[in-house]
Amino acid sequence: MPYVPVPKDLTKVKTKVAFNLTKRQLIFFSIAGAVGLPVYFLTRTVIGNTASVLLMIGLMMPFFFMAMYERDGQPAEKILKNMIRHRLWPET
Structure with missing residues (x-):
């Protein structure tokens, strides 16, 4: 029987939107592409x-x-x- 670890603190689990990325990550990657390309x-x-x-x-x-980047549960812009x-x- 396969073993799957379940996190004890479910507040740290983030919902993934697309490509296994969060909404925040998708927004920043899109901005990076819109600026860099x-x-x-x-x-x-x-x-x-x-x-x-x-x-x-x-x-x-x-x-x-x-x-x-995320530290102590806070994203980089809040830090x-x-x-x-x-x-x-x-x-x-």
Whole structure:
């Protein structure tokens, strides 16, 4: 009989929408594609293929980071918002 592990805390289980990705991940990957692909196609004749690919990767990486990174149950944008809020308005 096969063994399937069942998580004890069901609040950490996220619903998958498509391609085994969550809705948040799909949104950020779509934004990354919408930003990176036009940049690649518009700049590859001007600056060359290799430089254009590196530029595309550099522009898409922050969106991939925002889609995949999660710490203590909080996504990257909430962590970044809390860090900025703490820097600008520190508690005294």
